[in-house]
Amino acid sequence: MAQAAVADDVFYALSNSTRRKVLEQLSAGPATVSELAAPFDMKLPSFVQHLSVLEQSRLVKSKKRGRVRTYEIAPERFKVAEDWLAARRRLWEARFDRFDAYVKQLKEKESES
């Protein structure tokens, strides 16, 4: 899949508060579907659709043992969001650094004259 499409999937998956809460819960360790659903007042099929969006974005992965499906965090895809944000931050910080240097230069010029 193209990198842009991957980022689309990741940011879409992160765009919903129910899904972010699931990721917060999974950060503490793997959990079953019913454990994940318990804090939410939501019908199971609706809740499971959120899990399927997370799974489609590959921010989580699941495995089934017997009748119980367990979800866990898949850290690799978190880097897609992290890298995108970090690149924006680097640009802004570099810009602020240049601004800072320029103001200093102006100040020095002023004190010379």
Added chain:
Amino acid sequence: MTEQLTINPKLDFVIERFIDAPARLVWDALTKPEHLKEWYMPKAWGRVARAEMDVRPGGIFSIDIATGDGREVPNLGCFLDVIPMERLVWTSMLFPGYRPAVFDDIPITAIVTMESVGSGTRYVFTALHRDEADFEKNMESGWRKGTEIATDQLVEHVMSMK
């Protein structure tokens, strides 16, 4: 794929309407996000928060609905068969790109057919279920009622597109 579908009344939910509008408008109402937003969610229950349609086999079917309390719930699937103005098939058993989906849910495969009759269109929506347990759950939960209300809203919306 135009073979006749064999309906199993224990597994398949069928809803049929005659819409007094050309199939072209019905097709647009079914496939364009700006139209889906007008009818897909029963108005008394909430609204469509987001829709993305890539109407080709393997393309994404994605409609997020928002309930009255502001909660958003996704519906995610994959188109299987697309014949413009005739037939549209998608399933929630697969993720977009035919990737096998993983979940414990009540998946459906939806088959929509449109047939021109005089100046109007015969619209048939069929939802195939895995087994009788899934079918019964969908009949008893809000799914059936929601689908019926949405279909009435579809007819009304298509008429307003004329």
